[in-house]
Amino acid sequence: MEKKQKLICDQCKVELEELDAQFSYLGKSFRHKVSRCPQCGQVCLSEELVNGRMSEVESMMEDK
Amino acid sequence: MQNYYKQFDVCRERDIPSCADGCPFKMDILTVQERIAKGRFNAAYKSIRDCVAFPGIVSEICPAYCEDACVRKTLDASVQIRGLERAVVAGATRKTPNKYNLPARKKSVAVIGAGLSGMGFAFRMASKKYAVTIFEKSGKIGGRLAEQMEEARYMAEFDLQFKNEKYELKLNTEIQDIYPLCRGAEGQLEQSADAQSEEQTFDIIYIATGKGGNTFSVPIPGGCMKIGETGVFIGGEVCGKDMMHALADGLDIAISAESFLKAGRLEYPEVTEPTGCVPNADKLVEIPPVTPEDKVFTEEECMAEAARCIRCKCDACAAQCDLVAYFEKMPVKMRDEIFLSCKPAGSLVHKSPARKYVAACTRCDLMTEVCPEHIDLCGMVEHARHKMHEADKVPAAYRQYFIRDMEFANGPYAALKRTTGAPGAYAFFPGCNLGALDPEYVIKPYKWLLTKEPDTSLLLRCCSVPVDWDGNSAARKEEIQSLRQDWEDLGKPVFIMACMSCQKHLREYLPEIETISLYEIMQEWGFTPEAEGEQTNFSIFDPCSARKEEEVQAAVRSLIAASGVQAEELPKGDRHGCCGFGGMGSIAAPDFAEYVARQRMELSENPYIVYCANCKEIFCDRGKKTVHLLDLLFDIDPDGTKSQPDLTRRRNNRTLLKKRLLEEIWKEEMEMKPQEIQYSLIMQDAVREKVNKQKILEEDICAVIDRAETTGRRTLNPESGHYTAYNEIGYITCWVEYSPLVEGYEIHNVYTHRMKIELEAVWNGKKTETDM
Structure with a gap:
């Protein structure tokens, strides 16, 4: 994996940090560390995460 | 659901092949063949011995019931199973049985008759370490075996197999009465009461006295009884069986005997139902049998002969049903999972x-359709x-x-319900996807229909199959009702259907509406295409919804012929599944939908002629040259290579179709302005394809x-x-990476x-604003 790119929250003009965010799907919720603005909490998910791990988890939950 | 569930009771998935079914020992011939095919002779020998006890005898004298049952028998020649077996027995290098250090058991077993059946029984019980005593009235063992093979050879085989087992042999001992051998039979034993104290008694007696032998009043066939505390079984040639079945009896009864000893259950081995295994006829191609150069097959010859076996098993479902094949779950497993999921x-x-x-x-x-028992997994899925x-x-x-x-197709931008004056006898129902590919697909045929029957009405809308895919009963009822209303509003005309899936759906839920395919109508009303005389050789791909619709298929073929195009049938005609469009697979399991599409594309290398808009879209999107019948007849996309519109264009096409029809047929302006994309979006082709694959519209991106x-x-x-x-679009979250342009x-x-x-x-221990 290449080095995490620097991302900036356009609203707060601060750099995003790796912070917990909560997700839910099919009635279950869970937390995961993602890029998030430390001020306003805006999240930014990379395509790598969405089409990788997230899609895996979605598929797994659908099979359960 | 219970009804569907019960249907699977007759599933033949686990039925053994007919060769194994014909075998007295029910030998797992497939496993043996597999081992032979891999050259694993010792392993194959072990399988055979586990099943028949004395491979050296059986391979010699068995009349090969299996070969009689082989499906190849009527095609070329049965797989030479006995020949293979002999080669294994001759070629195996490790034949000495393994020695297991099991503790001796206290229960004792008597065998009356040292023929093949009795020896088989004795062998099984001795291997379980029961104390076995064999009574034989003659002076040697083997019984009638001597009539069929050399004594030295079968004796050698007995010696080999009994190498690690002990049994007591009482030759020249004829048993007159079995009561003295029975334990605790005192009450029934008046005549020989005194004898019992001296003689040994047994927990099990197996009577295998051979052809015409003494039955000791035990009922045959299938006899077992309890005398005192002793379980008495009878089997073998005395019950009128031939030698192989007699041996099989001995081996089978040993299992029953053990269950009597352990659990006190006195049961004769059950007679199994004949197998219902239906082999896959597609695998059955002629391969001449291997003729051994010498008496016995060599290893190479064995492998070649074993490879002729098509490994019969009932797997029509796995061979034909995409769902079973792709998800690698046999229908019975699916049934259980579906039942649980419901x-x-x-x-x-x-x-x-x-x-x-x-x-x-x-x-x-x-x-x-293909299941020999016609188990309705399809219906179960629908119900589920x-x-x-x-x-x-x-x-x-x-x-x-x-x-x-569906909502868009039924909404103000795309739906249209019109008569051309008084309600006519017919209404054209093209389905929502045909016009989405290209408005011409609807406009041209409709204009032609009007030249023949000027009062043909028009109904543009979705047939509502998506709510059925979703299993939404309430919405389906509503949609079907609204469709019925539309039909009534148009004066209950006959619907001329351009999409076979719509027709199938309507027939199922609105049987009161009479439907006929556009292609039948075109033939009936005398459509004369301009003969193109194209050089390409096509194959006709019937949509799955037109399977067995002989009249439609015939009409389609005559229209194709009239247009001068060369077209042939697919190798299996219409016997194939969906192109991959049906169901919600493209979202729920995209890999599956892709798999299905690829399977259908590979049915023939020829370009296809289809008469379903969905098939055309699926194949063209994947680069397979495919023309719609209407392409040929109305010269819309006769090359079949035009790239198919993406989702946004499809919507626009539907709106455009409505607009054009209103203008060209009814000379009206469309009241609603077509939806416009809010921003102008610039996308590379790769991005556009990705957007399309994920079923995202440009308006979503906006x-x-x-x-x-x-x-x-x-x-x-x-x-x-x-x-x-x-942004969240309903139930999905859509991410866009973009940069503003001027x-x-x-x-x-x-x-x-x-x-x-x-x-x-709550995140990171701090409360965030909820309106972000």
Whole structure:
């Protein structure tokens, strides 16, 4: 994996940090560390995460 | 659901092949063949011995019932199973039985008669370490074996197999009465009461006295009884069996005897039902049998002969049903999973393992057709969809695109219901996808229909099959009702259907509406195509919904012939599944939908002629040259290579179709302005394809950008200068990476997920605002 790119929250003009965010799907919720603005909490998910791990988890939950 | 469940009782998946069924020992011939085919002779020998006890004897004298039952018998010649067996017995290098250090058992067993059956029984019991005593009235063992093979050879085989086992042999001992041998039979034993104290008694007696032998009044056939505390069984040639079945009896009864000793159950081995295994006829191609150069097959000859076996098993479902093949689950397993998944909400079972494939099934109904028992897995899936919808087990993200698409087709931008004056006897029902590909597909045929029957009405709308895929019973009822209303409004005309799937759906739920395919009408009303005389050789791909629709198929073929195009049948005619369009597979299990499409594309290398808009779209999108019959007849896309419109263009086409029809037929202006895309979006082809694959519309992308631009909620990548933002579109979250241009936006990437980001949640120990 290449080095995490620097991302900036356009609203707060601060750099995003790796912070917990909560997700839910099919009635279950869970937390995961993602890029998030430390001020306003805006999240930014990379395509790598969405089409990788997230899609895996979605598929797994659908099979359960 | 119970009715569907019960149907699977007759599933033949586990039925053994007919060779094994014909075998007295029910030998697992497939496993033996497999081992032979791999050159593993010692392993094959072990399999055979485990089954027949004395391979050296059986391979010699068995009349090979298996070869008689082999499916190849009527084609070329049966697989020479006995020849292979002999080669294994001759070629195996490790024949000495393994020695197991088992403790001796206290129970004792008597065998009356040292023929093959008795020896088989004695062998099994001795290997279990029971104390075995064999009584033989003559002076040697083997019984009638001597008539069939050399004594030295079968004696050698007995010695080999009994190498690690002990038994007591009492030759020249004729048993006159079995009561003295029985334990605790005092009451029934008046005559020989005194004898009992001296003689040994047994827990099990096996009577195998041979052809015409003494039965000791034990009932035959299938006799077993309890005398005192002793279990007495009878079997073998005394019951009128031949030698191989007699040996099999001895081996089988040994199992019953042990169950009597252990659990006190006195049961004769059950007679099994004949196998219902239906081999896959496609695998049955002629291969001449191998003739051994010498008496016995060599290893290479064995392998070649074993390779002729087609490994019969009932797998019509796995061979034909895409769902069974792709998900690698046999129907019985699917049944169990579907049953579990249909438990109502609130039940203790929370699992729905069938969720994905139930949603993905294309409902081509081929499985029920090809199954020799016609088990209705297809119907069960259909039923399960509704049950699962009721229990709220279908992820909303599955249905979202299809339902939105249906709503659009039935909405003010695309739906149209018109008569051309007085309600006519016919109404053209093209289906919503035909015009979405190209408005010409609807306009040209409709104009032609009007030249023949000027009062033919028109109904543009979706047939509502998506709510059926979703299993939404309530919505289906509503949609069907609205469709019925439309039909009544038009004066109950005969619907001329251009889409076979719509026709199938309507027939199922609105049987009161008379339908006929456009192609039959064109033939009936005398359509004369201009003969093109194209050089390409096509194959005709009948949509799964037209399977067995002989009249439609005939009409299609005569129209093709009239247009002067060369077209041949696919190798299996119409016996194939869906093109991959049906069901919610493209979202629920995209890999499955892709697999199905590829399977259908590979049926022939020829380009296809289809008469379903969905088939055309699926094949063309994957680069297979495919023409719609209407392409040929009305010269719309006769090359079949035009790239198919993406989702946004499809919507636009529907609107355009409505607009053009109103203008050209009814000389009206469309009241509603076509929806316009809010921003102009610039996308590379690769991005556009990605957007299309994820079933995202340009208006969705605009919504993401709109939200980002108005709220400022976007992140900037300072290196690339791209912004990333997201928006929830119903049940999916759509991410867009973009950069603003002077006019509009350039889209660099789009991706979606189904999980919801819970923004109001507590994060990092701090409470965030909920309105972000």
